[in-house]
Amino acid sequence: MATVKAIFNEYESMDGKQVSLSGWVRNHRPQKAFGFINLNDGSFFETIQVVYEEALENFETIKKINIGSALNITGKVVLTPNRNQPFEIKAEAVEIEGESNEDYPMQPKRHSREFLRKNAHLRPRTNLFTAVFRVRSILTHAIHTFFEERDFVHLASPIITASDAEGAGEMFKVTTLKPQDFKKDAPFQDDFFGKATNLTVSGQLQAEIFAQAFRNVYTFGPTFRAEASHTSTHASEFWMVEPEMAFCDLAEDMDNAEAFVRFLVKRILEKAPHEIDFLNKFVDKGLRAKLEKVIEADFVRMTHAKAVAVLKDANVTFENTPDPLGDLASEHEKYLVKHFDGPVFVTDWPKDTKAFYMRLNDDEKTVAAMDLIVPGSGELIGGSQREERLDVLKKRMKEMNVSEDELWWYLDLRKYGTTKHAGYGLGFDRMLMYVTGVANIRDVIPFPRTPNNCEF
RNA sequence: GCCUCAGUAGCUCAGCUGGUUAGAGCACUUGACUGUUAAUCAAGGGGUCCUAGGUUCGAAUCCUAGUUGAGGCGCCA
Numbered sequence: 001m002a003t004v005k006a007i008f009n010e011y012e013s014m015d016g017k018q019v020s021l022s023g024w025v026r027n028h029r030p031q032k033a034f035g036f037i038n039l040n041d042g043s044f045f046e047t048i049q050v051v052y053e054e055a056l057e058n059f060e061t062i063k064k065i066n067i068g069s070a071l072n073i074t075g076k077v078v079l080t081p082n083r084n085q086p087f088e089i090k091a092e093a094v095e096i097e098g099e100s101n102e103d104y105p106m107q108p109k110r111h112s113r114e115f116l117r118k119n120a121h122l123r124p125r126t127n128l129f130t131a132v133f134r135v136r137s138i139l140t141h142a143i144h145t146f147f148e149e150r151d152f153v154h155l156a157s158p159i160i161t162a163s164d165a166e167g168a169g170e171m172f173k174v175t176t177l178k179p180q181d182f183k184k185d186a187p188f189q190d191d192f193f194g195k196a197t198n199l200t201v202s203g204q205l206q207a208e209i210f211a212q213a214f215r216n217v218y219t220f221g222p223t224f225r226a227e228a229s230h231t232s233t234h235a236s237e238f239w240m241v242e243p244e245m246a247f248c249d250l251a252e253d254m255d256n257a258e259a260f261v262r263f264l265v266k267r268i269l270e271k272a273p274h275e276i277d278f279l280n281k282f283v284d285k286g287l288r289a290k291l292e293k294v295i296e297a298d299f300v301r302m303t304h305a306k307a308v309a310v311l312k313d314a315n316v317t318f319e320n321t322p323d324p325l326g327d328l329a330s331e332h333e334k335y336l337v338k339h340f341d342g343p344v345f346v347t348d349w350p351k352d353t354k355a356f357y358m359r360l361n362d363d364e365k366t367v368a369a370m371d372l373i374v375p376g377s378g379e380l381i382g383g384s385q386r387e388e389r390l391d392v393l394k395k396r397m398k399e400m401n402v403s404e405d406e407l408w409w410y411l412d413l414r415k416y417g418t419t420k421h422a423g424y425g426l427g428f429d430r431m432l433m434y435v436t437g438v439a440n441i442r443d444v445i446p447f448p449r450t451p452n453n454c455e456f
Numbered sequence: 457g458c459c460u461c462a463g464u465a466g467c468u469c470a471g472c473u474g475g476u477u478a479g480a481g482c483a484c485u486u487g488a489c490u491g492u493u494a495a496u497c498a499a500g501g502g503g504u505c506c507u508a509g510g511u512u513c514g515a516a517u518c519c520u521a522g523u524u525g526a527g528g529c530g531c532c533a
Contacts, residue, residue: 029492036492049493066484084493105466107483108494114525115467170531202533227531228457240533319529330529371533379533427533440526452524 005044007077011087014077021048021073021089022097024125027108030063037094039071045130045274050075052091061096067108068100068125113443120447120456128283131275132436132444135268139432142267143220143241146260152243153214156221157203162195163406170226171198172236199224204423205357205410207244208386211421212413218243220428228451232440233378233430237449244423250359250368250385253422254345257372257381258299260426261343265294268435275436284437290375291435293342301345304328304366307336314339327353333373343374356400357410358384359420360392370424377433383424390414 002019023041030036033054038047050073052062065071075091105115106122116123123129147154160174176192183189188196203219210217219242226236243256269276269291280287302310304324311322311332320329328336328346336344348366351358358367372381387393393414397404404411432444442448447456 027494029495031492031495032489034490034492036495038493051491080491083491102484103466104483107467109467109482110494111467118525223533225532229531230457230527231529231531232527234532238533327531377533382533425533430533 003043004039004041004046004048007048007087008044008046011077011079014087015079017077018092019075019077019089021050021075023048023071023073025065025067025069025071025100026125028065028067035063037065037071039073039089040125040130045127045134045278049085049088050091050094051078051088052094056091056094058094062094065094065096066100066102066104068104068106069096070098070100071095072097113440117442117448124446127278128438128443131272131278132432132438133446135272135275135279135436136432136444136446138268138271139264139428139435140220142264142271143428145267146263147216147218147243150216152216152218153210155203155207155210155217155219157200157206157219157242159200159222160193160197161200162193162197163205171201172224172226173198201225202240202425203242204244204425205407207242207423208410208413208421211244211246211423212417212419215246216243217245230451232442233433235429235441235445235448235450238441238445239428241426241428242423244421246419246421248385248422249420250347250370250422253383253385253424254299254301254347254370254372257370257383257424257426258345261299261372261380261431262295264431265291265435269295279436279438287437290437297342299343299345299372300340301347303348304346304350305348307332307344307346310339311335325350325352330378333378334375337373337375343372343380346371346373351396354384356396356402357386357393359387360396368422372424374434376437376439377427377430379427380430380434381424381426383422385420385422388414388418388420390418 002021004021004023007014007019021039021041023039025037026040026047027038028035035052037050037052039050040047052059056062072095073089073091074093075089077087078090079087105119106125111126116126116129124133144154174197175188177190181190188194191197200223202223203221207217207219221239222237223240224237225234227234245253245256276288276291307328308322308324311318314335316335318329318331320331322332336346347368347370348361349369351360351365351367354367354369358369360367368385370383371379374380387396390411393411394404429441429444433439433441436444438444442450
């Protein structure tokens, strides 16, 4: 069985060669004595044009084939240098593997993203989602390749956790109890794990454990947030890449993050040129230029204090006043990436805006944190140097109401050969938004989970 | 969670200052067409105008509530 991809690669030497193909009809234009079928077999972004003529014994049946039908085709490759496509397949046999009903919802025309979300079982067959999900697959492999080439050890951090200490957002409860089984005083005593358990919001704390053994490690897996977020960059279930490096400070952490983002972009440009062309043409006209610039230019790095100063100097009225002690609003992030025309690292954040484990700077007011903000996807990476000093860590946990008892093992790491170390979390789906130019996270996840939406 | 906007044919949308039987393009069905490229041309079928209530002689159109979706904000990746 030939594939469309293989034929596209070798058609010049295949004139007159017989091939067998199977795939799905993307478009069909029958005429009186012949017709054209655009077939996609899943191997390649492009469709292949199949021509069939009256001489075929089931010609009248073929003429009635609907879009979406699955076909088996035998025919000859014919070079057609003077037509819109360099070659086509002249059919010798067209067999219908699976018919498509006349009410097939996907038409050869533009559909709204909302409609396609409601038809998540059919949208992978559209050009846009063919491109997006192939890029998603390539991006997944590229992540493993980047770390594997640098001798990082991959670990699968647990999806069910007992700790809810991280404060990264609301968590989903995991329980086998029925509502009436919860006891008032000790609700989870009789539960499956004998304690309250949740779906993970981050694998970082477990990655820190492995980093103190393997030095450089990463996790890559699903994470869950039960926040009622209604935005284009939030999902209830999403994937995160979380490297963790021992003997590493914040600057080296950023070096790694920058190299990582650059590597991923480069890989996508190499491995998915047709998909990027399509996305550049129909989704985001500046996409290719933007990606090429990311490969070349160094990312801007500035402290939070400097960023606030830049915002104060800006000749723009913000709804939220830039606050040297506060978080950046998304309008601020948008201004910064536009102003610097590319990704921006913001470092050394006010300690009250960040999590307990981030390393306290010598000024005792800021922590060694970094966010990488990018156009379109907002905060793509959040990371920090971790607090390795036991006494300081304990003090921060007390200040922020984090239970020492629950995280005894995390504190143990600071007793037995503690090292300076750092890491970050990269939102995989946001990275995919960034490299595809797709504006909504629901359109880069095969079956997105958001508040009130768990179909499919 | 807060704010704003929207819901009319399978899809994309027009109609909305109230007024006969609710329209277009695409899709679908039938027919025409000897090279189409989201083919073209002709005809036909297809509607709980989101739901409930209200105002009115009369509501797709105005009002109220609900519901679903989208966008923005907050939270973060």
